Amino acid sequence: MNGWIDHAVWWHIYPLGFTGALDADAGAAGPGLGLGPGHRLTRLVDWLDYAVELGASGLQLGPIFASETHGYDTVDHFRVDPRLGDDADFDKLVGAARERGLHLLLDGVFNHVGRSFPAPDHWFRRTESGDLAVFEGHHGLVALDHDEPxxxxxxxxVMDHWLTRGASGWRLDAAYAVSPRFWAAALDRVRPRHPGAWFTGEVIHGDYAAYLQESGLDSISQYELWKAIWSSLNDRNLFELAWALDRHGTVLDAGLPLTFTGNHDVTRLASRLTDERHLGHALAVLFTVGGVPSVYYGDEQAFRGVKEERPGGDDEIRPPFPAGPGELAPFGWPTYRLHQRLIGVRRRNPWLSHARTSHAHLANETAALVSTAPGDPTRRIVTLLNVGDAPFTFPIDHTGLTLLESDTPGDGRPSATVPPHGWSILG
Known part of the structure; x- marks a missing residue:
C-alpha cells in the first residue's frame, strides 16, 4: 500500500541544528540547551521549494519532540519541542509539504529516553546492580524495557498519533538495540490504521535481511553500502564496492533499504573523500542502485564537517542553515545542480528503487556497474566509474544505450571511454 516509496528521494534535515535552536551561546534555556522556546519549525517551510527543485519527494526529519538537549533524549513524544514550536507549527509544515507533494518521515526515538522522561520505574531496564540501564554508555539516555507491555x-x-496528524512514516532510531519482535508487535497494531505508512529502522551492523524479515519493517539504513562507497573510492579498490552491492541485492530481496552518502551521525562526504574529484562518483552510485536515497542537508551544497567522538562532536555536521536559499554561499551550487541532474535520472527511472546491480567490468580503479529492473533485463542503466589517472575504455557493448549523465562535457553521444577520475551513466 505504500507504493509511493518507489519514487521517493528524501532530503534529510536535523531540525534543531538546521533552525539554529541549539545555539550554545544563548542562555535563555541554560547551558547547552539552546535558544529557548520559539516557532522555528516553520522555517522549514521556506526551504520546501528548494527541496522540490533539488528533486526530493519528502523531508526526513530528525527529532522534533520535546527533549532535554539534542533531541535524542526525549521527555514527551506527544509534544513538539518548544524550541521548534507547537502543534500549529507542525500542522503548518504538514500542510505546506502536502501542497508540494512532499511526504514527511519522522524520527522515532523509542529505544531510550531522557532522564526526566515521566514514566513508572517498570518502564526502564536495569543493570545487574539495579542501576538504570543506559544506551551505549550515554548517561543521559535511559534504556526502555521493551518487554514491558x-x-x-x-x-x-505515539506512532498512531503523528501518522494521523500527517506524517507518512517513521525512521526508528537505534532499531538495532531493540528486539525485532518488538517492532513486529508494534507494526501489527499500527499498520491496519495506516496501511500507506513506511517504516525504516536504523541498523548499523549484522544481518540486514534477517532483521527486516523478523521485524516487519519496510527498510533498514544501509550503512554497509555507505561505507563501501567512500572507502572504495578512497582506497581505489572498487572490488569493495562490488562486494557490498552483491550483498545489497540480498537486502533488496527483503525490503527497500534507506541508502545515503551522509547523515546526521557521520562525517560529511566532502570531508570523508580524500580526492574531491570523486564526489560525483559516490553520487552516481547512490542514485543508480536499488533502495530509497536520502540526501543530508548541506551535502547537496558540498558542505564539509567532521564527526568527532567527544561532547559537541556532532556540531560540525549539524549546522544551522540561513533563512533562505539565496543566502547560501555560491561555491555549493554546482554540487546542488549535480544532485539535480542525478536525481533527475532517478526520477525518470523509478524502477531503480528495486534494481539489482552487477558488474560488466571490474578492476581496482575501474568498474562498469549494471543496474537492471527485476524481471526485465531490457531496462538497464550502466554506471561507468574511473578513479585512475589515465583514460579508460570499458570492454562493454553500449549499443542501444544513450548518455544519461556524465561529469565531463561532450557531444552527448554515448561512449565506453571515460577520462581520468571521471564517470558517466548510460541507459
Missing amino acids: EVLDHVVR
Whole structure:
C-alpha cells in the first residue's frame, strides 16, 4: 500500500541544528540547551521549494519532540519541542509539504529516553546492580524495557498519533538495540490504521535481511553500502564496492533499504573523500542502485564537517542553515545542480528503487556497474566509474544505450571511454 516509496528521494534535515535552536551561546534555556522556546519549525517551510527543485519527494526529519538537549533524549513524544514550536507549527509544515507533494518521515526515538522522561520505574531496564540501564554508555539516555507491555502500548500510541496528524512514516532510531519482535508487535497494531505508512529502522551492523524479515519493517539504513562507497573510492579498490552491492541485492530481496552518502551521525562526504574529484562518483552510485536515497542537508551544497567522538562532536555536521536559499554561499551550487541532474535520472527511472546491480567490468580503479529492473533485463542503466589517472575504455557493448549523465562535457553521444577520475551513466 505504500507504493509511493518507489519514487521517493528524501532530503534529510536535523531540525534543531538546521533552525539554529541549539545555539550554545544563548542562555535563555541554560547551558547547552539552546535558544529557548520559539516557532522555528516553520522555517522549514521556506526551504520546501528548494527541496522540490533539488528533486526530493519528502523531508526526513530528525527529532522534533520535546527533549532535554539534542533531541535524542526525549521527555514527551506527544509534544513538539518548544524550541521548534507547537502543534500549529507542525500542522503548518504538514500542510505546506502536502501542497508540494512532499511526504514527511519522522524520527522515532523509542529505544531510550531522557532522564526526566515521566514514566513508572517498570518502564526502564536495569543493570545487574539495579542501576538504570543506559544506551551505549550515554548517561543521559535511559534504556526502555521493551518487554514491558506498557512500553509497547506507548510506542503504538505515539506512532498512531503523528501518522494521523500527517506524517507518512517513521525512521526508528537505534532499531538495532531493540528486539525485532518488538517492532513486529508494534507494526501489527499500527499498520491496519495506516496501511500507506513506511517504516525504516536504523541498523548499523549484522544481518540486514534477517532483521527486516523478523521485524516487519519496510527498510533498514544501509550503512554497509555507505561505507563501501567512500572507502572504495578512497582506497581505489572498487572490488569493495562490488562486494557490498552483491550483498545489497540480498537486502533488496527483503525490503527497500534507506541508502545515503551522509547523515546526521557521520562525517560529511566532502570531508570523508580524500580526492574531491570523486564526489560525483559516490553520487552516481547512490542514485543508480536499488533502495530509497536520502540526501543530508548541506551535502547537496558540498558542505564539509567532521564527526568527532567527544561532547559537541556532532556540531560540525549539524549546522544551522540561513533563512533562505539565496543566502547560501555560491561555491555549493554546482554540487546542488549535480544532485539535480542525478536525481533527475532517478526520477525518470523509478524502477531503480528495486534494481539489482552487477558488474560488466571490474578492476581496482575501474568498474562498469549494471543496474537492471527485476524481471526485465531490457531496462538497464550502466554506471561507468574511473578513479585512475589515465583514460579508460570499458570492454562493454553500449549499443542501444544513450548518455544519461556524465561529469565531463561532450557531444552527448554515448561512449565506453571515460577520462581520468571521471564517470558517466548510460541507459
